Amino acid sequence: MNKRISIVTGAAKGIGKAIVERFVNDNYFVVAVDEDEENGNKLSSEFGADKVKFIKADICNEKDVQVLFEKVKTEFSRVDVLVNNAGIIRDNMIWNMPVEDFDLVVNINLKGTWLMCREAGKLMKQQNGGRIVNIASRAWLGNRGQSNYSASKAGVVGMTRVLALELGKYNVCVNAIAPGLIDTPLTQKLEKEVLQKLIDAQPTRTMGLPADVANAVAFLSSDKTQFITGQTLYVDGGKSIGAGI
Numbered sequence: 001m002n003k004r005i006s007i008v009t010g011a012a013k014g015i016g017k018a019i020v021e022r023f024v025n026d027n028y029f030v031v032a033v034d035e036d037e038e039n040g041n042k043l044s045s046e047f048g049a050d051k052v053k054f055i056k057a058d059i060c061n062e063k064d065v066q067v068l069f070e071k072v073k074t075e076f077s078r079v080d081v082l083v084n085n086a087g088i089i090r091d092n093m094i095w096n097m098p099v100e101d102f103d104l105v106v107n108i109n110l111k112g113t114w115l116m117c118r119e120a121g122k123l124m125k126q127q128n129g130g131r132i133v134n135i136a137s138r139a140w141l142g143n144r145g146q147s148n149y150s151a152s153k154a155g156v157v158g159m160t161r162v163l164a165l166e167l168g169k170y171n172v173c174v175n176a177i178a179p180g181l182i183d184t185p186l187t188q189k190l191e192k193e194v195l196q197k198l199i200d201a202q203p204t205r206t207m208g209l210p211a212d213v214a215n216a217v218a219f220l221s222s223d224k225t226q227f228i229t230g231q232t233l234y235v236d237g238g239k240s241i242g243a244g245i
Helices: 014-025 037-047 062-076 099-127 147-170 192-200 210-221
Strands: 004-009 028-034 052-056 081-084 130-135 172-179 232-235
Touching: 004 014, 004 062, 004 099, 014 028, 014 037, 014 210, 028 037, 028 062, 037 052, 052 062, 062 099, 081 099, 081 210, 099 130, 099 147, 099 172, 130 147, 130 210, 147 172, 172 210, 210 232
Parallel strands: 004 028, 004 081, 028 052, 081 130, 130 172, 172 232
Antiparallel strands: none
């Protein structure tokens, strides 16, 4: 196959689906990974089986991840880009947060990303090249009610820096993207008053679009960015600089 091969987790909808679409438009072949089998299978139908292959996998399960990469190696022999987008939230003030919600968020957002990076790192080291883009969050800087989520995304940022050091001499660039307020099905479920307050706190007074994140992923996945690694790129309308109402 002449196309570059990419793997995208959390690919079935929202930001993940936007990344899949951008990669397809950029002539990648995309291995779309998700536990949402119904929406995942729709990706192949929507974009075409010659452009997208859906694989159901639990990224927190070591065996699932290993089997996933074995399938990819068998069929394509390489991976050019890995995008770790899968993640969840379970918000609550720390005094109300069950330990199960802490464990679940850290398990998916951090451990799952680590497992995917480990297998991709092995393959990219062997092939002497590749790109890893980890989707973190502006929340790694701190958000009330997100001690679990912020901690998990801070871990992703730290891990990105370490992997950039470990894999740099093998021509593998590892970077993170930290989205802010993005217009997704999740944010649309917020009460209108709450959502408006969040928008008003943005320097741009707008939400971002999933395509904004996908565009940043495309940039960091490009061969033209071979001298950018270990960095965190904010896609947040300036919210990370601390500006607000």
